[in-house]
Structures are given as structure tokens and as C-alpha cells.
Amino acid sequence: MQLTHATPTLRPSTSLRYTQAMEMLRRLSRLSRAIFATGRKRTQNHMTHIVAGNIAPGFSLKSLDNKEYSLATLVERGPVVAAFFKISCPVCQFTFPFLERLCKHYGGHAVTFLGISQDDARSTAKFAREYGITFPILIDDENGYVVSNAYGLTNVPTIFLIDIDGTVKVSSMGFDKKDLETVGAELAERKKISLAPLFRPDEIVPANKPG
Incomplete structure (x- = not known):
């Protein structure tokens, strides 16, 4: 016997909450990527060694x-x-x-x-x-x-x-x-x-x- 899978029907209020939740997740994902990129850039800038043309730090x-x-x-x-x-x-x-x-x-x-x-x-x-x-x-x-x-x-x-x-x-x-x-x-x-x-x-x- 072949089973038939019914497709659930979302009520309007449930559908709205689902859409809002997905939008929030997308925003959080974009925010986390931006924070990661900024942190990585700062780390790279901090770790960049002094190159020709720079002023040598005094010591x-x-x-x-x-x-x-x-x-x-x-x-x-x-x-x-x-x-x-x-x-x-x-x-x-x-x-x-x-x-x-x-x-x-x-x-x-x-x-x-x-x-x-x-x-x-x-x-x-x-x-x-x-x-x-x-x-x-x-x-x-x-x-x-x-x-x-x-x-x-x-x-x-x-x-x-x-x-x-x-x-x-x-x-x-x-x-x-x-x-x-x-x-x-x-x-x-x-x-x-x-x-x-x-x-x-x-x-x-x-x-x-x-x-």
C-alpha cells in the first residue's frame, strides 16, 4: 500500500510568524558575517608587519x-x-x-x-x-x-x-x-x-x- 503524504496548510497567523522568523534569521546571518569580516580585517591590520616606506616604531x-x-x-x-x-x-x-x-x-x-x-x-x-x-x-x-x-x-x-x-x-x-x-x-x-x-x-x- 502506497502512503499518501498530505501537505500541511499553514494558517495565516502561523504563516506570518514563520515569515517574520525567517526574515530575522536572514538579518542575523548578515549581521554576523559583517561582524566577522570587520574583526578579521582588524586582526589582519594589527598583524601586518612594518614594510618599506613605513616609519619605524621607536624603541x-x-x-x-x-x-x-x-x-x-x-x-x-x-x-x-x-x-x-x-x-x-x-x-x-x-x-x-x-x-x-x-x-x-x-x-x-x-x-x-x-x-x-x-x-x-x-x-x-x-x-x-x-x-x-x-x-x-x-x-x-x-x-x-x-x-x-x-x-x-x-x-x-x-x-x-x-x-x-x-x-x-x-x-x-x-x-x-x-x-x-x-x-x-x-x-x-x-x-x-x-x-x-x-x-x-x-x-x-x-x-x-x-x-
Whole structure:
């Protein structure tokens, strides 16, 4: 025997309530999508790291030898290369010896190289010894990553070349061979000296390594 399904007939009052309920659900759905989109946009804006052309946020941090370094004071003397890192990051370990080379070529009175560590001072000092880093390393860990957050860091290493007017000339995330060469070229031009090759002919250096 085949069953026959009767189609229910809605009374006018029931039909009206049903229509109103569906309209309310549609409005709530549109509202929730709008709130989600706004929140996502704000989060993305908050997390966007500082890029070339932006003004670098000021900072003042202490180094491993307890000396205070202020960006505002340093840029009065010349450009600043600030490299954020974590000691456990393999790409940071790969990158920092090349930063040390750049420092030996172009560092000095008119150009300041800084490492900005997200680890404690003791572990960071060990990192500096192991990888032969001689330029000052500042500690951001004890400050709750205040400076790292100000720069909107999402990955390490992240390297900034900051000009004397506070403008970011180069913003580089991870290891990027071309970006490091650009930093060298900018500093050579600033110091009016010959551009020194950063990579040796016998070295096999990838174009980039994501941080």
C-alpha cells in the first residue's frame, strides 16, 4: 500500500510568524558575517608587519652588556639594521652569520647593526658566541615582546634597514638573498664606499628560506 503524504496548510497567523522568523534569521546571518569580516580585517591590520616606506616604531632596549640602545638616538648617527630573531630558529641561525659579514663590511660609527632577541639573555649570549656575532644584541623577551609586537612580527628572522629619518628602507622576512644584497648596496651607497660581495663564489646559498 502506497502512503499518501498530505501537505500541511499553514494558517495565516502561523504563516506570518514563520515569515517574520525567517526574515530575522536572514538579518542575523548578515549581521554576523559583517561582524566577522570587520574583526578579521582588524586582526589582519594589527598583524601586518612594518614594510618599506613605513616609519619605524621607536624603541629603547638593553643589550647583553646592559647598555641602553635607543632607535631615536642611533638614527641621528646613521642608518640602523635591526634583525629580530629567536635562538631556536634554524633560519635565524643560517642568516645571522651573513648579517655579521654585512656588519664587518659596513658597520661602524655611521651604521649600527642590532640583533633583537626574543629569548632570555643567557641563551642569547650563547647564540652570539656560537655563531660569531659581534654586533650588539638587545633583549625583547623580558619586555613581553613589546618591540616585536610594535613591528607586527609574524615570523623570524625579520630584518629592517631604517634610514636616518626613521623610514624603513628594507623590510625582509626569513632569509632572502636579494634583500640582504640590497641592504649591502644601500649601506655602500650611504657610506660612499665600494660594494663588497656578501656571498663567496664557493658558497651554495639559496635564494630564500622562509622564516
